[in-house]
Amino acid sequence: xxxxxxxxxxxxxxxxxxxxxxxxxxxxxxxxxxxxxxxxxxxxxxxxxxxxxxxxxxxxxxxxxxxxxxxxxxxxxxxxxxxxxxxxxxxxxxxxxxxxxxxxxxxxxxxxxxxxxxxxxxxxxxxxxxxxxxxxxxxxxxxxxxxxxxxxxxxxxxxxxxxxxxxxxxxxxxxxxxxxxxxxxxxxxxxxxxxxxxxxxxxxxxxxxxxxxxxxxxxxxxxxxxxxxxxxxxxxxxxxxxxxxxxxxxxxxxxxxxxxxxxxxxxxxxxxxxxxxxxxxxxxxxx
Amino acid sequence: xxxxxxxxxxxxxxxxxxxxxxxxxxxxxxxxxxxxxxxxxxxxxxxxxxxxxxxxxxxxxxxxxxxxxxxxxxxxxxxxxxxxxxxxxxxxxxxxxxxxxxxxxxxxxxxxxxxxxxxxxxxxxxxxxxxxxxxxxxxxxxxxxxxxxxxxxxxxxxxxxxxxxxxxxxxxxxxxxxxxxxxxxxxxxxxxxxxxxxxxxxxxxxxxxxxxxxxxxxxxxxxxxxxxxxxxxxxxxxxxxxxxxxxxxxxxxxxxxxxxxxxxxxxxxxxxxxxxxxxxxxxxxxxxxxxxxxxxxxxxxxxxxxxxxxxxxxxxxxxxxxxxxxxxxxxxxxxxxxxxxxxxxxx
Amino acid sequence: xxxxxxxxxxxxxxxxxxxxxxxxxxxxxxxxxxxxxxxxxxxxxxxxxxxxxxxxxxxxxxxxxxxxxxxxxxxxxxxxxxxxxxxxxxxxxxxxxxxxxxxxxxxxxxxxxxxxxxxxxxxxxxxxxxxxxxxxxxxxxxxxxxxxxxxxxxxxxxxxxxxxxxxxxxxxxxxxxxxxxxxxxxxxxxxxxxxxxxxxxxxxxxxxxxxxxxxxxxxxxxxxxxxxxxxxxxxxx
Numbered sequence: 001x002x003x004x005x006x007x008x009x010x011x012x013x014x015x016x017x018x019x020x021x022x023x024x025x026x027x028x029x030x031x032x033x034x035x036x037x038x039x040x041x042x043x044x045x046x047x048x049x050x051x052x053x054x055x056x057x058x059x060x061x062x063x064x065x066x067x068x069x070x071x072x073x074x075x076x077x078x079x080x081x082x083x084x085x086x087x088x089x090x091x092x093x094x095x096x097x098x099x100x101x102x103x104x105x106x107x108x109x110x111x112x113x114x115x116x117x118x119x120x121x122x123x124x125x126x127x128x129x130x131x132x133x134x135x136x137x138x139x140x141x142x143x144x145x146x147x148x149x150x151x152x153x154x155x156x157x158x159x160x161x162x163x164x165x166x167x168x169x170x171x172x173x174x175x176x177x178x179x180x181x182x183x184x185x186x187x188x189x190x191x192x193x194x195x196x197x198x199x200x201x202x203x204x205x206x207x208x209x210x211x212x213x214x215x216x217x218x219x220x221x222x223x224x225x226x227x228x229x230x231x232x233x234x235x236x237x238x239x240x241x242x243x244x245x246x247x248x249x250x251x252x253x254x255x256x257x258x259x260x261x262x263x264x265x266x267x268x269x270x271x272x273x274x275x276x277x278x279x280x281x282x283x284x285x286x287x
Numbered sequence: 288x289x290x291x292x293x294x295x296x297x298x299x300x301x302x303x304x305x306x307x308x309x310x311x312x313x314x315x316x317x318x319x320x321x322x323x324x325x326x327x328x329x330x331x332x333x334x335x336x337x338x339x340x341x342x343x344x345x346x347x348x349x350x351x352x353x354x355x356x357x358x359x360x361x362x363x364x365x366x367x368x369x370x371x372x373x374x375x376x377x378x379x380x381x382x383x384x385x386x387x388x389x390x391x392x393x394x395x396x397x398x399x400x401x402x403x404x405x406x407x408x409x410x411x412x413x414x415x416x417x418x419x420x421x422x423x424x425x426x427x428x429x430x431x432x433x434x435x436x437x438x439x440x441x442x443x444x445x446x447x448x449x450x451x452x453x454x455x456x457x458x459x460x461x462x463x464x465x466x467x468x469x470x471x472x473x474x475x476x477x478x479x480x481x482x483x484x485x486x487x488x489x490x491x492x493x494x495x496x497x498x499x500x501x502x503x504x505x506x507x508x509x510x511x512x513x514x515x516x517x518x519x520x521x522x523x524x525x526x527x528x529x530x531x532x533x534x535x536x537x538x539x540x541x542x543x544x545x546x547x548x549x550x551x552x553x554x555x556x557x558x559x560x561x562x563x564x565x566x567x568x569x570x571x572x573x574x575x576x577x578x579x580x581x582x583x584x585x586x587x588x589x590x591x592x593x594x595x596x597x598x599x600x601x602x603x604x605x606x607x608x609x610x611x612x613x614x615x616x617x618x619x620x621x622x623x624x625x626x627x628x629x630x631x632x633x634x
Numbered sequence: 635x636x637x638x639x640x641x642x643x644x645x646x647x648x649x650x651x652x653x654x655x656x657x658x659x660x661x662x663x664x665x666x667x668x669x670x671x672x673x674x675x676x677x678x679x680x681x682x683x684x685x686x687x688x689x690x691x692x693x694x695x696x697x698x699x700x701x702x703x704x705x706x707x708x709x710x711x712x713x714x715x716x717x718x719x720x721x722x723x724x725x726x727x728x729x730x731x732x733x734x735x736x737x738x739x740x741x742x743x744x745x746x747x748x749x750x751x752x753x754x755x756x757x758x759x760x761x762x763x764x765x766x767x768x769x770x771x772x773x774x775x776x777x778x779x780x781x782x783x784x785x786x787x788x789x790x791x792x793x794x795x796x797x798x799x800x801x802x803x804x805x806x807x808x809x810x811x812x813x814x815x816x817x818x819x820x821x822x823x824x825x826x827x828x829x830x831x832x833x834x835x836x837x838x839x840x841x842x843x844x845x846x847x848x849x850x851x852x853x854x855x856x857x858x859x860x861x862x863x864x865x866x867x868x869x870x871x
Contacts, residue, residue, distance in 0.1 A: 260426055263422060
């Protein structure tokens with residue numbers, strides 16, 4: 001197990017974590033909302049895909065045509081109906097409401113599906129691997145990394161080349177003045193959250209194919225996404241990718257020393273960066 | 288000319304204090320008027336949940352530190368107790384006395400990391416720390432690794448060789464610790480630190496500009512809360528006889544329900560945690576047969592409260608009736624003088 | 635014709651009352667100044683007109699329609715645009731992107747990006763730069779341009795001269811009269827009384843949230859204005 005191999009595996013894992021983090025980063029960036037239910041929404045997406053595959057016989061990738069619109073609509077309704085009302089109340093309401101949503105999702109899934117593990121079956125791509133420079137790289141991790149990069153690039157295009165993206169950036173800067181320009185903030189937030197849910201749902205399906213999941217799988221996804229965002233620095237999507245890579249590499253190094261140390265190594269790296277460089281590697285947001 | 292007096296207590300609070308003391312006396316005497324050991328266990332549980340709720344309320348409702356990671360100190364206190372009594376053969380009471388301060392000590396380096404974060408980030412940061420504790424506990428052999436530790440039977444005999452007496456002692460310890468924690472919180476809030484906290488809560492910047500050392504106040508509160516939480520953790524797992532990483536550091540058991548108690552009862556008030564705890568216990572007992580539905584219901588209620596009545600049930604009562612049972616503020620009262628005044632200015 | 639009219643308009647920040655029974659009328663095409671000392675309520679008045687502060691529907695009428703309860707984004711779509719106090723350009727956006735933000739009102743009219751650049755040629759050179767890198771005067775031009783992009787019928791200008799050098803202020807007010815000449819109705823708030831009165835045909839003077847004086851500017855009596863500004867005459871009940 002060479003060190004190059006460890007770095008590569010860690011970097012690919014990092015792409016996975018960055019994919020988790022996109023939705024979280026978006027809702028923070030535009031609405032200053034830290035969504036405690038984010039991890040549970042990833043897991044919920046996996047369950048939606050599961051049910052979709054049961055009823056339609058689609059494979060998980062194809063089921064995305066169902067999962068993405070469903071989660072988009074759910075996100076829009078959630079923000080419009082519930083989360084918009086928490087935004088003006090200070091720190092506690094958004095945190096506690098999303099915390100409440102997290103608990104509800106976890107326990108509703110528990111009641112509905114039970115505590116056992118499930119997995120989405122995609123077939124050959126899960127285990128296929130390429131040979132490069134003397135070691136093997138899994139096709140699936142490579143695919144996830146590519147998807148993460150593509151998503152971030154797409155988001156950058158949205159933010160910087162479209163009228164809607166311009167509105168998102170304006171609202172993120174100064175919501176009151178944006179409203180004075182004719183932007184309906186409530187609708188914009190709902191749309192932002194709905195778009196974030198598309199990325200979250202994508203992450204959920206890829207996650208469900210890669211690992212077994214259960215109702216309690218949510219919180220750790222939130223923590224991993226959160227760590228990637230903080231390490232990379234708030235406000236920068238590419239920073240989130242770097243943050244994910246740093247996290248992934250830290251975990252890979254830990255795992256190489258002892259497999260049971262993987263997650264712990266990631267947490268310790270996160271805490272270390274927090275102490276040494278609290279604003280992250282590439283911070284951008286005004287807060 | 289009127290003179291003005293500074294008063295601490297209100298009439299309602301004095302009346303309530305009498306009832307509270309009577310109630311406490313009745314609870315202390317419960318082992319002698321109730322035969323049901325189940326009752327004692329339930330009241331003991333209510334007592335330690337109340338203590339946890341008061342502490343979280345102090346942290347989040349007064350100091351503005353919304354922590355989702357207090358379970359770190361619950362587990363830490365429990366593991367400290369089991370380790371000291373099991374591996375070092377320490378006397379159980381001594382071990383408990385150490386568990387609290389030790390948790391407080393550990394919270395110091397923790398605060399260096401998490402205080403870098405604010406608001407919701409602080410919350411998730413504290414969660415990460417508790418996950419770190421959980422993972423450490425599950426990896427270290429001497430702490431029983433994944434399966435945890437059992438309490439050495441001789442420890443129980445140390446408390447009392449008879450089971451019934453033991454239950455009574457544990458029950459009274461629960462009450463005592465709960466009263467102690469409540470006393471700490473109450474006295475803290477009545478003191479200058481308490482006023483500093485209320486000022487910080489209302490406006491951190493304004494209070495900093497007035498010379499309130501916001502960082503030090505929050506730091507002290509965080510350490511004190513961690514220490515008390517550790518003590519409670521030791522008590523909880525002494526009664527449970529076993530500890531494992533998942534149980535000791537369970538966010539569901541020690542943080543989710545505590546947060547809901549405080550939020551539903553009324554965050555930022557001393558009376559709120561009492562109400563929230565009672566509601567939680569009632570709901571749990573009523574819905575015991577319905578699996579996880581009571582947690583879902585708790586979630587729905589908490590969301591509703593946050594949107595419609597963010598100050599909780601007690602906050603609503605305060606608004607309607609201007610009632611305060613645990614007076615922490617100071618009121619100005621006019622004292623009448625000899626000569627009748629032509630017009631008395633209203634306060 | 636009367637474009638804007640307030641009727642017994644009162645405004646509150648929580649428990650604090652900032653405006654007391656304000657009655658103001660603005661005819662189409664005219665430029666009206668609102669003057670007063672700090673804290674008199676001038677900015678509050680503009681923010682209420684723009685919708686940032688909510689009041690009862692029938693306290694503000696625009697073109698005969700009650701708008702007191704409407705949200706800012708609804709109001710800008712009706713044709714009222716605010717140039718906020720302190721400019722409030724979006725720091726993450728370039729100059730041109732800031733200007734384009736004005737089009738979110740979805741109103742059509744004579745003001746396009748080209749036209750704004752013709753009015754403010756300097757902005758065209760600076761258009762790709764991030765907004766914070768502009769000087770105060772340039773930012774003010776951009777803020778006015780952004781408001782114009784929404785093709786307003788009524789332009790509200792809050793303290794255009796704040797923090798700017800006199801020669802810059804002169805240029806901005808010259809532009810303002812160009813805009814007024816096109817027929818746009820303008821309400822401007824200013825602490826600089828001379829500027830305000832030079833640019834307007836009528837003025838209102840606020841004092842501690844109340845209307846203290848109103849007159850056509852050609853009738854202006856220095857002593858009367860000073861008294862009203864500082865509240866030296868008896869306050870009307």
